[in-house]
Amino acid sequence: MKKRKNIITVAIDSPAAAGAGTQAKLISKRYNLFYLDTGKIYRYIGKLKLDSKSKFNYKLIKKKIKKIKISDLKNKSLLSNEVATTASTIAKDKKIRDIVHKFQQKCAYNPPKNFKGSVLDGRDIITVQVKDAMFKFYITANIDVRAKRRFKEYKRLNKKITYQQVYKSLKNRDKSDKNRKYGPLKKTKDSILINTTKLSKKACFNKIKAIMDKKLNN
Numbered sequence: 390m391k392k393r394k395n396i397i398t399v400a401i402d403s404p405a406a407a408g409a410g411t412q413a414k415l416i417s418k419r420y421n422l423f424y425l426d427t428g429k430i431y432r433y434i435g436k437l438k439l440d441s442k443s444k445f446n447y448k449l450i451k452k453k454i455k456k457i458k459i460s461d462l463k464n465k466s467l468l469s470n471e472v473a474t475t476a477s478t479i480a481k482d483k484k485i486r487d488i489v490h491k492f493q494q495k496c497a498y499n500p501p502k503n504f505k506g507s508v509l510d511g512r513d514i515i516t517v518q519v520k521d522a523m524f525k526f527y528i529t530a531n532i533d534v535r536a537k538r539r540f541k542e543y544k545r546l547n548k549k550i551t552y553q554q555v556y557k558s559l560k561n562r563d564k565s566d567k568n569r570k571y572g573p574l575k576k577t578k579d580s581i582l583i584n585t586t587k588l589s590k591k592a593c594f595n596k597i598k599a600i601m602d603k604k605l606n607n
């Protein structure tokens with residue numbers, strides 16, 4: 390694949406609800422970078438599985454991913470806990486990971502011309518998708534804080550779910566995402582750790598901005 394030259398690439402890996410999406414959006418705005426929330430692709434396939442039941446197969450996934458648009462990933466139906474859990478299950482499948490690889494590569498290395506580069510967040514962005522990213526961040530927070538944040542989001546969306554259910558679901562997803570065979574979540578030595586447990590969104594972003602500005606202004 391041909392890569393656009395002289396672009397800024399930012400790769401972020403994180404467990405669920407650690408604040409990576411919030412930081413990625415702030416980064417994309419500040420530096421005019423194209424943002425791809427890769428978890429939404431797995432959620433989209435998870436939703437496809439829930440909706441299509443027995444018709445769910447690789448051929449169908451390929452067909453859908455070929456035509457996928459960024460607007461498809463913004464659908465509110467992808468935000469449920471059921472979809473998140475199904476996403477984590479289908480994400481273990483190597484064939485499915487391979488199908489979505491190309492789309493992620495295109496977004497990372499050939500973002501639309503009006504952007505100066507790209508920022509992708511997910512579980513295997515630094516380890517698999519954008520190994521040569523200019524900036525690599527591993528964003529995390531303790532599970533209680535993550536569960537509280539996610540629970541609040543669900544309440545805002547009027548979802549019927551208890552805090553205990555959210556906590557358990559995040560714990561199971563952490564376990565599955567970290568221990569699976571293909572594209573497991575892990576922190577690489579060359580990525581910068583940002584722990585958001587005790588930091589506000591703004592304080593986190595200031596840390597990230599300081600790191601990025603130092604390199605970009607050099």
Ligand code: C5P
Nearest residue numbers: 405427428431476477480511512513562
């Ligand atoms: O980030 P989000 O919580 O929306 O991701 C949903 C699920 O998709 C994750 O739990 C994970 O299993 C999967 N995923 C993945 N690789 C990525 C992004 C998400 O396997 N790069």
